[in-house]
Amino acid sequence: MNFRFIIVLAWFLTFGCVSPYQMFDAELKARHHMAVAESKQDSSHIVDAIKEYTLIYEKYGDTSYLKPAVWKLALLNIHPHNPDINYKSAHNWLQIYSNLHLSSGEKEIALILALSIQQTHLIQNEKEKLVSHIKQQKNKIAILTAKLEQAKSNTSETKNKLNACEAQLKILKKNFATLNNKLQKLKEIDVQMHKIRKKNSVPPLKSN
DSSP, X not given: OHHHHHHHHHHIIIIITHHHHHHHHHHHHHHHHHHHHHHHHHTTOHHHHHHHHHHHHHHOXXXXXXXXXXXXHHHHTTOXXXXXXXXXXXXXXXXXXXXXXXXXXXXXXXXXXXXXXXXXXXXXXXXXXXXXHHHHHHHXXXXXXXXXXXXXXXXXXXXXXXXXXHHHXXXXXXXXXXXXXXXXXXXXXXXXXXXXXXXXXXOOOOOX
């Protein structure tokens, strides 16, 4: 009996502890990458921080650092210091986060952030369209202004053409002013949305 007990004990020590050891090793490595990511984030190296958090998601999904890493990925993709803000990527990470084991409070916060991202993305798209339209209007104004200057130097036979150019220029300037006002209003809305998100946001989850 003692011999059998020794064999069983030896087998358990040899094979039974492999999985707990691997899990412990994974936790240590994930904690290291989490510390590196947080350091990068604190120094505003957002792109590098995103790489570290992504590595935790890809390689250490069974550790306790998965949930805070995915949450950080959702936030950092729309971080003001991110040189390549990506609302779609932030939304995708938020969906991944929402599918994790969350408390009711965490689910509510994730929903609020998702709505905020969606609204901000819509405003951003509208701003980009207005900026493009304004650019087109500026080009048209420049062309008409050049024609107007050319018409002024011509003989009186070009008077009708000059009047037509002046009328078009007046209309374009009016349209430009209207579009510019819309752009300013959207910028104000964007600033207010940012303040609301900052006010309502909950501090990122702390890693264990």
